[in-house]
Amino acid sequence: xxxxKVILVTGGSRGIxxxxxxxxxxxxxxxxxxxxxxEKDAEEVVTLINEKEGEAIKIKADVSNENEVKxxxxxxRNRFGKxxxxxxxxxxxxxxxxxxxxxxxxxRIVDTNCKGVFLCMRFAAKMMMKKxxxxxxxxxxxxxxxxxxxxxxYSGSKAFIIGLTKSAAKELGMYGITVNAVAPxxxxxxxIKGLKEEIIQNLLNxxxxxxxxxxxxxxxxxxxxxxxxxxxxxxxxxxxxxCQIM
Ligand code: NAP
Numbered sequence: 001x002x003x004x005k006v007i008l009v010t011g012g013s014r015g016i017x018x019x020x021x022x023x024x025x026x027x028x029x030x031x032x033x034x035x036x037x038x039e040k041d042a043e044e045v046v047t048l049i050n051e052k053e054g055e056a057i058k059i060k061a062d063v064s065n066e067n068e069v070k071x072x073x074x075x076x077r078n079r080f081g082k083x084x085x086x087x088x089x090x091x092x093x094x095x096x097x098x099x100x101x102x103x104x105x106x107x108r109i110v111d112t113n114c115k116g117v118f119l120c121m122r123f124a125a126k127m128m129m130k131k132x133x134x135x136x137x138x139x140x141x142x143x144x145x146x147x148x149x150x151x152x153x154y155s156g157s158k159a160f161i162i163g164l165t166k167s168a169a170k171e172l173g174m175y176g177i178t179v180n181a182v183a184p185x186x187x188x189x190x191x192i193k194g195l196k197e198e199i200i201q202n203l204l205n206x207x208x209x210x211x212x213x214x215x216x217x218x219x220x221x222x223x224x225x226x227x228x229x230x231x232x233x234x235x236x237x238x239x240x241x242x243c244q245i246m
Contacts (some may be wrong), residue, residue, distance in 0.1 A: 001027040001028060001223070001227045002024060002027045002028045002029035002223075002226060002227060003028035003029075004028070004030065005024075005028070005029045005030065005084040005085055005226070006029070006030045006032070006076070006080040006082055006083050006084050006085075007024050007029045007030070007031050007032070007083075007084060007085040007086075007087065007226065008031075008032040008034060008072075008076060008083055008085070008086050008087065008120070008124070009021045009024070009031060009032065009033060009034065009087045009089055010034040010063050010086075010087065010088055010089050010090035010116070010120055011034065011035065011036075011063075011089045011090030011091065012031070012032075012033035012034055012035065012042065012045060012058075012087075012089070013033060013034075013035035013038040013039075013041040013042035013045060013058075014038055014041050014189065014190055015187075015189030015190055015191060015215050016089055016139065016184065016187060016189060016215045016218045016219065017033075017087070017089040017090065018041070018045050018215065019214075019215035019216045019218070019219040020087055020089065020215075020218070020219040020222050020223075021033050021045050021049070021056065022045065022048060022049065022219075023216070023219040023220065023222075023223050024087075024219075024222075024223060024226060025049040025052070025054035025055070025056055026052070026054070027223060027227070028054075029054075029085075029226070030054075030055040030056070030080060031049060031054070031055070031056040031057075032056070032057055032058075032059055032072075032076055032080075033045050033046055033056055033057070033058045033059070034058075034059050034060075034061055034063070034072065034090065035058060035059075035060055036060065036061070036062045036063070036090070039058075039060065042058040042060075043058060045058070046058045057079065059072045059075055059076075062116075063090045063112060063115075063116030063117075063119060063120055064111035064112045064115050064116045064119075066119055069116075069119045069120060069123060070123065072123075073123040073124070073127070076127075077127065082127065082131060083124050083127050083128065083134070084128075084133070084134060084135065085134065085135045085136070085137070085226050086120060086121065086124040086134075086135070086136045086137070087137050087139070087222060087226075088116075088117045088120050088121065088136065088137065088138040088139060088161075089139045090112065090116055091112060091113045091116075091139065091157075092108070092109060092112050092113065093151070093154050093191050094108075094109045094151060094153050094154040095150055095151055095154070095194065095195075096150065096151075096152070096153070097149075097150055097152070098152045101152060101153055105153065106153050109153045109154055109157050110153070110157055113154070113157035113158065113160075113161070114157050114160045114161070114164075117138055117161055117164065118164065121136055121138070121164070121168060121179075124136060125168070125172060125177065128172075128175065128177050129172070129175045129177070132175050132176045133175075133176040133177065134172075134175075134176070134177040134178075135177070135178050135179075135180075135225065135226060135230070136165075136168065136172075136177065136178070136179045136180070137179075137180055137181070137182060137222055137225050137226070138161045138164065138165050138179070138180070138181045138182070139161070139181070139182055139184070139218075140158045140159075140161040140162050140165070140181040140182065140183045140237060141154075141155075141158040141183055141184060142183050142184065142185045142239065142241045142244060142246060143155040143158055143246070144157075144158025144159040144160075144161060144162055144183060145159070145162065145183055145237065145239070145246075146246035147246070148246065158183075161181055162181055162183075162237055165179050165180060165181040165235070165237070166179075166235050169234045169235030170235065173234060173235075178225075178230065178231070178233060178234035179234060179235065180225055180230075180233060180234060180235070180236045180237070180238060181236070181237045181238070182218065182221055182222060182225070182237075182238050182240060183237050183238065183239045183240065183241070184213060184218050184240045184241060185207065185213055185239070185240065185241025185242055185244040186200075186203050186204070186207065186212050186213060186241070186242075186244065187212065187213040187214065187215060187217070187218060187240075188212045188213070188214055188215070189215055200212075203244070206244055206245040206246070207241070207242045207243065207244045208242065208243035208244070208245075209242035209243055210242075211242065212242075213240060213241065213242055217240055217242075218240050221238055221240050225238070
């Protein structure tokens with residue numbers, strides 16, 4: 001499905017990024033597993049892929065740091081000579097009420113979730129425009145579409161991704177590049193580990209499929225957008241939330 005496609009998965013060390021890296025590699029892609037802190041986890045993903053005769057490398061880069069992102073893309077250029085698909089998945093969460101949110105907390109979320117996505121898109125788009133093809137998939141969230149009390153800055157950062165996606169899809173369409181957002185609901189990863197049991201139960205009561213999503217549920221939708229099944233889809237926000245009401 002993705003034979004010889006070179007795909008960068010930011011935050012590929014854990015959770016949704018890890019499941020995505022594994023599934024894309026299983027389908028023939030050459031995968032770059034980006035990580036920031038979890039080197040051992042990233043190494044494990046790379047080993048799992050390479051053991052199954054796939055091709056993967058890991059690159060450490062904090063996506064909010066322009067120099068590190070620049071260096072990551074120059075490593076990709078040197079090793080593979082191109083990038084076909086970017087999965088902008090790296091992100092951090094914030095659970096706090098508006099009045100309790102410190103400015104430093106705002107900066108931290110916005111740096112990773114907004115600036116990080118922007119920087120990776122800009123470097124990837126430059127390489128993709130030259131070959132007049134490419135796909136960019138940005139991971140937003142259900143809360144970026146509908147908002148969520150107690151997640152003001154996080155929701156805002158995920159809404160930013162939607163605006164960025166729709167605008168970039170319009171700018172880059174003429175170069176044969178598609179840009180879409182995937183908006184997961186409640187997905188069982190480290191990110192939701194801090195949530196209280198009663199909050200989880202309350203969320204589950206509003207999910208019509210009656211269960212949390214798995215990282216693999218999201219990865220499968222990303223795979224379809226990456227494959228030629230998604231060639232004529234651009235500027236869209238695809239919900240993967242089990243029909244959750246917010
Ligand atoms: P996760 O399990 O906490 O994994 C987050 C990943 O992002 C890790 O691989 C982490 O790598 C990476 N990361 C964080 N900051 C980074 C940075 N500055 N530079 C590079 N990588 C960085 O989270 P997840 O649930 O898989 O979330 C993945 C994406 O889905 C996020 O954008 C999140 O907002 C979104 N999402 C998640 C849910 C959910 O319910 N889980 C719902 C909607 C949307 P290191 O550990 O190496 O730093």
